């Protein structure tokens with residue numbers, strides 16, 4: 071199968087290796103000519119996946135039309151803030167036969183919309199039921215080394231998700247289907263907030279107890295907002311919920327954890343973002359989720375405190391004190407509200 075892949079960052083390139091190893095021909099679109107030449111001729115993408123040799127069936131182009139036209143599947147893997155603009159630019163080259171997949175984890179800051187909502191606003195309506203979301207615990211660095219990984223795909227019609235399952239599934243890349251598009255997208259986006267918090271906690275020198283608390287109570291508030299927005303609560307017990315939360319809060323590969331860690335060690339947000347050089351989705355998602363939760367009256371105390379640390383200059387230790395000092399609660403009553 072011929073596949074067009076929009077985005078030559080770490081996750082796009084890692085997914086390209088999965089698809090190429092499954093026998094597909096992948097054309098990656100990138101904005102940078104030098105990177106396109108490196109991928110096509112040297113079979114590397116050193117800035118984003120150092121030390122990985124790419125299959126020779128992966129090529130790259132800066133021509134969006136060339137990356138899309140005539141392909142059976144188009145895969146979007148770019149930062150969430152650029153999905154609307156990129157989907158709009160891609161639209162003239164899409165055709166009704168194509169399968170569209172996105173693997174982007176974020177919420178649009180200006181509208182608080184999920185990625186599939188945005189893509190649907192930009193593409194022709196005939197393609198709406200061809201759109202699939204791919205999410206789950208999957209760091210690019212490990213996938214590109216063929217380390218066993220499990221992900222989930224969801225679509226409005228389960229048959230569409232099953233098409234994507236067949237294309238991606240491999241001996242080291244196991245793909246589940248799930249009908250819950252809303253839950254998959256929110257699980258993937260909101261866990262990045264908690265991973266920033268986990269990194270911050272580690273950076274402040276707190277221990278595993280604090281991180282376990284953040285992850286568990288983080289999952290409670292992810293579910294609370296998710297269910298309020300129409301997700302199935304069970305999805306958050308799955309790979310795209312607790313699975314992705316675990317890997318992002320504990321892995322050395324997580325950019326969100328690393329960014330939080332640098333913040334906890336006293337760096338400013340701008341210093342951290344300059345140092346990362348890759349997208350840290352959790353920063354914008356913290357703002358979007360905070361605004362969304364506030365407008366809907368959904369309680370998200372960890373998200374609120376992170377918002378205050380990131381955007382209102384609150385000292386992280388005061389944020390922790392305020393989290394710990396909240397009113398007493400019954401755990402079961404609290405969880406039953408979700």
Ligand SMILES: NC(=O)C1=CN([C@@H]2O[C@H](COP(=O)(O)OP(=O)(O)OC[C@H]3O[C@@H](n4cnc5c(N)ncnc54)[C@H](O)[C@@H]3O)[C@@H](O)[C@H]2O)C=CC1
Pocket residue numbers: 077078079080081082100101118147148149150151152156173174175176208209210211347348349351
């Ligand atoms: N890296 C990972 O392990 C995983 C990442 N993701 C998600 O995949 C998405 C992409 O992340 P990564 O590939 O890791 O990011 P990255 O920072 O490694 O690469 C982003 C790529 O998008 C390009 N880009 C940036 N702004 C753009 C714009 N305005 N228009 C077009 N292209 C633009 C960059 O040049 C770069 O090629 C994010 O939503 C992330 O949360 C999901 C699962 C795993």
Ligand SMILES: O=C(CO)COP(=O)(O)O
Pocket residue numbers: 175206207208209262265314317318323324325326327349350351
């Ligand atoms: O979503 C991811 C792993 O599943 C990647 O997380 P980071 O963006 O924090 O690296």
